[in-house]
Amino acid sequence: MSGNQYSGKGKLIEERWFKDSPEGMVLVGSRCETCKKTFFPKKLVCPDCFDGELKEVPLSKKGKLHTYALSVMGPSDMEKPYVIGFIDLPEGIKLFAILTDCDPWDEVLKIDMEMEMVIGKIKEDEYGNSIRSYKFRPVVTEVKR
Amino acid sequence: MREVAIVGIGGTKFGSHTDRSIRDLGVEACLKAIRDANVKPKDIEIAYAGNFAQWEWGQGLFIGQVVLRELGLTKIPITRVENGCATGSCAFREAWYKVASGACDIALAFGVEQMKVVDSSKMLSIFTGLQYAEREGDMGFTAPGLFALLARRHMEEFGTTREQLAMVTVKNRKFGALNPDSQLPNAVTLEEVLNARMICDPLTLPQCCPRGDGAAAAVLMTKELAKRYTSTPVYVAASVQVSGTYPDEESFTFFDTDVRAAKAAYEMAGLGPEDIDLAEVHDCFSSAEIVHYEDLGFCEKGEGGRFIEEGLSDRGGKIPVNTSGGLLSKGHVIGATGMSQIIEMVRQLRGQAGKRQVQGAKVGLQHNAGGFFHTDTACCVIHILKR
Numbered sequence: 256m257s258g259n260q261y262s263g264k265g266k267l268i269e270e271r272w273f274k275d276s277p278e279g280m281v282l283v284g285s286r287c288e289t290c291k292k293t294f295f296p297k298k299l300v301c302p303d304c305f306d307g308e309l310k311e312v313p314l315s316k317k318g319k320l321h322t323y324a325l326s327v328m329g330p331s332d333m334e335k336p337y338v339i340g341f342i343d344l345p346e347g348i349k350l351f352a353i354l355t356d357c358d359p360w361d362e363v364l365k366i367d368m369e370m371e372m373v374i375g376k377i378k379e380d381e382y383g384n385s386i387r388s389y390k391f392r393p394v395v396t397e398v399k400r
Numbered sequence: 401m402r403e404v405a406i407v408g409i410g411g412t413k414f415g416s417h418t419d420r421s422i423r424d425l426g427v428e429a430c431l432k433a434i435r436d437a438n439v440k441p442k443d444i445e446i447a448y449a450g451n452f453a454q455w456e457w458g459q460g461l462f463i464g465q466v467v468l469r470e471l472g473l474t475k476i477p478i479t480r481v482e483n484g485c486a487t488g489s490c491a492f493r494e495a496w497y498k499v500a501s502g503a504c505d506i507a508l509a510f511g512v513e514q515m516k517v518v519d520s521s522k523m524l525s526i527f528t529g530l531q532y533a534e535r536e537g538d539m540g541f542t543a544p545g546l547f548a549l550l551a552r553r554h555m556e557e558f559g560t561t562r563e564q565l566a567m568v569t570v571k572n573r574k575f576g577a578l579n580p581d582s583q584l585p586n587a588v589t590l591e592e593v594l595n596a597r598m599i600c601d602p603l604t605l606p607q608c609c610p611r612g613d614g615a616a617a618a619v620l621m622t623k624e625l626a627k628r629y630t631s632t633p634v635y636v637a638a639s640v641q642v643s644g645t646y647p648d649e650e651s652f653t654f655f656d657t658d659v660r661a662a663k664a665a666y667e668m669a670g671l672g673p674e675d676i677d678l679a680e681v682h683d684c685f686s687s688a689e690i691v692h693y694e695d696l697g698f699c700e701k702g703e704g705g706r707f708i709e710e711g712l713s714d715r716g717g718k719i720p721v722n723t724s725g726g727l728l729s730k731g732h733v734i735g736a737t738g739m740s741q742i743i744e745m746v747r748q749l750r751g752q753a754g755k756r757q758v759q760g761a762k763v764g765l766q767h768n769a770g771g772f773f774h775t776d777t778a779c780c781v782i783h784i785l786k787r
Contacts, residue, residue, distance in 0.1 A: 268538060322652055324548035325601040329540050331521050339545050349648045349775055351541055366556045377539055388539055
């Protein structure tokens with residue numbers, strides 16, 4: 256993929272999922288002040304206790320790879336094959352995500368490895384405009400020189 | 401609750417029926433079930449029609465009335481039921497509930513679907529479009545994707561192998577080859593399954609159920625009445641329906657719906673997994689069947705791979721599973737799938753399953769999971785049937 260795949264071109268798949276922060280774009284969920292559970296996407300009311308006040312919170316950009324798969328088939332508007340996974344976020348959320356920067360997937364990816372969120376193109380709309388969303392990639396560890 | 405018996409069953413062959421109307425398919429199944437039960441249409445007091453999404457690809461709305469009018473079954477309450485891939489089982493369960501609760505004495509349930517009238521890419525876009533609860537579908541979340549993710553985690557935690565996954569298909573297609581109603585008529589070898597086209601790694605094409613057209617139906621009545629109509633009643637010992645909880649914090653190697661439904665069903669029947677002689681489980685993908693073995697208590701957690709490898713779910717094993725050939729052979733004819741599982745179970749318990757017959761079968765379990773999003777199925781229905 257080209258180096259500018261994380262640039263800001265193209266519309267977000269769902270504006271309300273995202274928020275700008277000092278760390279760049281982050282996902283936002285809601286946290287219940289009573290039962291302390293965090294939900295994504297944001298909820299109108301806490302589905303657990305139906306009681307507490309919900310506060311908008313940014314979600315961690317890092318998580319662990321719970322499981323992954325290579326999807327050879329898929330929706331017609333997506334480039335195939337593509338790699339998918341569930342990411343365990345520290346907030347207790349299992350997040351479905353497209354995985355990126357993991358070629359060859361069956362050598363690079365390991366269950367429970369550290370992953371980080373990036374924003375990038377996942378597909379194009381019918382007019383050829385990019386649609387961007389969150390994706391996860393293996394955390395790049397610094398190479399000692 | 402009153403004891404309820406299944407007295408009549410009927411179904412079409414599953415496969416491609418694009419030359420017929422969906423009404424014809426429903427009529428064929430219902431007529432067979434009504435004749436098998438030896439009842440008159442006017443004896444039936446209520447009916448439920450399972451149909452998943454025919455509104456996307458043809459006549460589906462008030463499909464119950466459209467079908468049953470052809471048999472002179474009018475006037476009575478008739479309702480269409482939808483619950484994802486568990487649609488047929490939910491239609492059956494509504495009929496059971498009405499009889500068990502005393503609201504009526506004789507009821508009809510059927511399921512019907514005609515999926516081959518649209519092409520597969522249109523169908524996929526309908527399915528992925530359905531996942532908008534969390535927009536996962538918009539990001540490439542598909543049914544094979546979910547069951548591949550499930551398989552991968554299971555392989556990692558419990559050492560389940562690609563070969564064990566493929567063995568599910570080999571077993572089910574072997575049974576399917578003995579079922580004249582099966583869509584795929586031939587058995588396959590382990591090598592053929594492993595070397596087939598990859599759909600979603602580790603699942604190859606034969607590990608993903610095909611779609612299809614067809615219908616299945618059953619007539620239910622009270623135990624007392626059943627004595628007048630049949631010498632081979634099959635009783636509903638348990639009927640349980642649950643919805644998903646979509647857990648976030650647990651390992652994705654099970655379905656919470658399965659576990660809770662199974663526990664409730666065994667409790668209701670006063671039976672345990674050790675009493676089950678055979679089962680029809682929702683094998684939409686090979687990995688699903690392995691996980692269901694564990695969730696339903698047929699084996700310990702993590703032992704599902706070994707369960708298939710040691711032949712414990714095969715003929716002569718501890719609990720033969722999917723003697724009909726399962727979804728992997730018959731195809732997943734969504735609205736009809738659950739009903740089709742039930743009629744296979746009734747055939748087995750009556751001793752009418754021909755070359756697939758499990759000798760001496762007395763108690764059978766039917767499991768149908770419906771709809772999926774996030775980490776769970778939306779619905780799970782389990783029936784325990786006994787003779």
